[in-house]
Amino acid sequence: MNTPQHPHFYRMHNPMQHYAWGSTDQLNHLFGISNPDGQPQAEIWMGAHPNGCSQVNYQEQSIPLSELIAKAPSYFLGTRTMGHFGQLPFLFKVLSAAQALSIQVHPSMQQAKEGFAKEQQAGIDLTDPKRNYKDPNHKPELVYALTRYQAMNGFRPIETILTLFKQFSISALVPLVTQLSDNQNAKGLEQFFGQILSLSGQTRHQAIEELVSYSRKHTSDPLAALINELHELYPDDVGLFAPLILNVMTLEPGDAMFLYACTPHAYLKGTGLEVMASSDNVLRAGLTPKYIDVPELLSCTEFVSKEPQQLLMQPRQVGDGDVYPIPVNDFRFAIYQDCDVALSCDSAEIIFAIDSKVQLSHYEGESITLQRGQSAFIAAGTASYRILTAGRVARAYC
Secondary structure, three states: OOOOOOOOOOEEEOOEEEEEEEEEHHHHHHOOOOOOOOEEOOOEEEEOOOOOOEEEEEEOOEHHHHHHHHHHHHHHHOOHHHHOOOOOEEEEEEEEEEEOOEEEEEOOOOHHEEEEHHHHHHHHHHHOOOOOOOOOOOOOOEEEEOOOOOEEEOOOOHHHHHHHHHHHHHHHHHHHHHHHOOOHHHHHHHHHHHHHOOHHHHHHHHHHHHHHHHHOOOOOOOHHHHHHHHHHOOOOHHHHHHHEEEEEEOOOOOEEEEEEEOOOOOEEEEEEEEEOOOOOEEEOOOOOOOOOHHHHHHHOOOOOOOHHHHHOOOOOEOOEEEEEOOOOOOOOEEEEEEEEEEEOOOOOOEEEEOOOOOEOOOOOOOOEOOOOOOOOEEEEOOOOOEEEEEEEEEEEEE
């Protein structure tokens, strides 16, 4: 399958996304990436996504990865991946948050297909700020923490939600809390969540005022401190109630967490690696000035409480690697550390050097060396290759 025109390894030059919530110094600290203008460096995108496609070197030219793949799709993606997805099915990122991202829910595959078709038929432009579905795909995600990483993910047990709202003494919400107390089930939680998101007028103003008043008086409480921090960024946002409703989780470096479809979540602070299905479908639920479609959001949300341990991922050791049990087939993820290991591949792969240089080599003699913070695209037709590193290397594949 391999020809001289199609090497095995391709050094990637990846676009940086300068979203306002990004850190200005973490990528420099971790990977030596310069930032002379002090811009927020929020995300590095590694992949072929049309909104931020990596460049690769090919025949002494720099071309988009998508263009490279199009030259020989079966060779670069692999026949299995090409047949099932028709494109590189995942996007690999470095994400570095200095402040909270919006609370989000991603639709299931079926919901995405139906929602996208409905909005297409309605003639809603893809750039319309009220458009919910940008493509007909789901967007499951994994995040692997490189620093301490704080996030919200999944609903707390209803009993805990009730306890926290009573603790924070929000008189304006007593009718809603009482109603949830009388209906401690999925329907009751859906109604409660929808009512919180739909708060308006004097009730909204009073509820937020009472929430923040309690939080300012109890700054030694980590939950109150988080609400104070979020209030500085989003002073009149119903997302301020989310820490009382969703699990607040702190990942230590090396921990990993999965973000399931139909589950509300938000990244709050920290730097990590993120792998996701190649989709841009986001239904927002707070901590944002952007459009929130409450009915559509509720229709795409599963109102099931999840313990934090259900959301953390425990890898299994396969040879010299820690392989994570991804519950979807759009991507797989593994970490290799301090190793000299031979790997086989039948799909496109992206390798990222985390904290030390990495040498990739092929038995035909081709090799490439990555410094920390650098990545390489590996063609499916490579079939097998070797990784040599004294540090950690991340592998995204499918």
